[in-house]
Amino acid sequence: MRKIFFIIISSFLLLSCGNTEYFEGIAIPARQSSRGDYGLVNLKGELVVDFFIDQKPSLMVDGVAHYKKNGEIIFINTEGKEIKTKFTETLHFNEEKALVRREDGKLAFIDKSFNEFIRLDDVESAGNFSEGLFKFKDEATGLWGFKDSNGSTVIKPNYNGVSAFSEGLALVHQIIDKEKQYGFVDQTGKIVFPLSLKYQSIGSFKNGYAIFERNDFKGVLNKNFEEVFKSDEWREIYPFSESYTTVEGNDREFGLIDTEGKYVIKTREKIPLRFYNGLSLFYNVSNRRGGFMDIERKVEIRPEFIEGLPFLSNGAWVKDGSQWAYIDKDGDDVKSATNLKIRNLFHEGFSESLFTRNSAINLDETISSTFYDFESMFDYFIDPDSGIMFDFNNTLKQEYFDELYKKFVDQDTYKSIALDENLISALPAWEKRMDSYRLFESNLNFDKNFQFRLRHTFKNPIKSKKSQELSDSNELRSVRLNLSLKNKAINKGSEIIDRISEALQKNNFDLIKNSRNYKTLANKDKTKTFKISRNGNYLTIELNLVSHAKEN
Incomplete structure (x- = not known):
């Protein structure tokens, strides 16, 4: 399998001439040398936290990153201040809250002041907040439900599995006779799409559409749970970003389709396509380098990079040779960022999550309690x-x-x-x-x-x-x-x-x-x-x- 020179990021397609800022509060771990300390840079090409951290931190989300030292979590804010705790695990902050595992093994939620405001005594596992609710696995039954910011159960634990809320709906499933039945519930717990065996898999709603798999077909549902289109010619459909999304054909090449399933770009590209601020990364087979093109497939920035991120701001991080640079839409270096001399940019998890989930982090990630009485x-x-x-x-x-x-x-x-x-x-x-x-x-x-x-x-x-x-x-x-x-x-x-x-x-x-x-x-x-x-x-x-x- 060919080495893909970047991992594309999906959110929504922008074709205007202006620049849109994506994912405020996000900063990516970076390093100036293979043995140097770590810092954090944002998507504008700015240094957020200087290179003084001796262990690789996580992605910074909501202005907070973290790392583990001697089994304990240390948080870092945008001022570079380190906050030491006794927590043994944590998820990223989301909606200004983070799930942590306490020293005694129990789960709890903390606020941006790093104070506990919910302790989950009878919860086996939990996920982060999404749209005001978080999923939890009941210790007694092993089933999943949802709680609110007061720790009160809003949706009773009746399901073998649930996904985080997205666009007002949560995907749920029950296992009956060893087979998964999928459905959707709203934030009151009302079943708005009855559980059934019709689909082998369904994804969460993103930009009004959910991807499904049924028999040999991949397709798309709308918010009325109608099948908008389906095809047996695609190996995969990626989440919609605004009015377009990438599909992977049976020939393992990639194209771009609209919300009716019609091709905008046929499956001829070697990597998935995602457009930010009117540009998408593409891969040139002849020189094995990546560049940027517009939706008409016109090359705007020549393919000369071995790795890169999309234009998530007024510029994009790209790797040319052994060093990362920050370029503008003309392909010119932005000196203030390029002069940081970054050798390693640890963007892979961030990029993969945005590409496959339309979010900076995996909101379905969970932590399990390790508490024993x-x-x-x-x-x-x-x-x-x-x-x-x-x-x-x-x-x-x-x-x-x-x-x-x-x-x-x-x-x-x-x-x-x-x-x-x-x-x-x-x-x-x-x-x-x-x-x-x-x-x-x-x-x-x-x-x-x-x-x-x-x-x-x-x-x-x-x-x-x-x-x-x-x-x-x-x-x-x-x-x-x-x-x-x-x-x-x-x-x-x-x-x-x-x-x-x-x-x-x-x-x-x-x-x-x-x-x-x-x-x-x-x-x-x-x-x-x-x-x-x-x-x-x-x-x-x-x-x-x-x-x-x-x-x-």
Whole structure:
């Protein structure tokens, strides 16, 4: 496949003589040498942020760029000020808001002051704001819906997938009998185009039209959801930009069509055509260089560039040899920009998004939550003062173990095991261990991220010789908790061990032995030891009591 010398950008076609400014607030990462620091330049050929950034920043959108350092997001504004945060991921700003992942793994939205104004506690994934709403994936159901700037659900999560709102409509789909059914909803959630199997794919509306694929045909829908035209002669139709768009023929050459599907330029070009300020980049096969032509295919700027961007302002960035220059419509260098001596202009993601989506960024990009509820798990199982699920004042009561396990087992299973709702009665007379796995024959689900097995070991048989109750003269020797890490807790074993160890050390325990996958702690009087170990995504946490005395 030939190397395309540029990635074209689509918005809307302009055939007038005047210059239109496109995409205010956008700046592209640039570098003056292969080992130099990074800066940001805009589409007017101006330096927005000087070359001082030691890691490649993102595209600047809404006047804000970002990069990650030591796992944390740093934002950069148009003044070159760096704003350090504890966020671990972020999307671009859009509509003056950005989706971020917090240090605890939860998702949130921040404003241009970098303050959180929405926290998404029960959301699995989300996307950025578009036309006042953002899409979200519900943690409980795994389905998608939309929320507003107050965090209120506007469209309930009923769909297997949704696209960001565009021109007042959102593309949605449901999977029924393993097949996708596509439709459109408005901003109230009303289905304005019923879901059906008619189309294999549909795109979002751009400039009043949506691209569809049905059988071997590619075509276009209007806002009345009527098929305006279709053809089996095209491999691809790109989103409309005003009244024209590019098509790729079955011969893999490109042409330009109007809103009736009629050719303006037949499929003879080697790269897609997109016109900005009356000009489009084109590729000359004979010298393998690109130049600019008008809609009549008249060459306005000779093909002498190996890479370039369209005329998005009063000029265009082009690469001639090893350096980028900024040229005007006569093809002459704009000295103030060319003198920046830019060797690398990192425009690829920006260009691709504008060409395929008619936007500077991919509004369908999402971030997923990585939050797992360590605190709830820790608080339920571990008391840093007395042990793992062990209360000296209550463990020797009959109802203790029933209350402990009942919430994790379905009612029928529980009743079949616990005679008269008494788990102790299910134990053999000689049994010294209360083991959840032996009772229920499986690990139990604490939540979606943790499965557990819990075992209490006593000095003597658990049952009293005279009744189905705990012996009041018994003594606990150890408690073992086995945790199996699932979903978002997978590969978090070392982190969880560290968090448990830190919590214990804040109370009565000292760290005795320490390695990445194994830790031993003991309380001040050495009567209790904690051993925490890891084998892959399986943790063992064991409390041993050296001697036992009831707490006062």
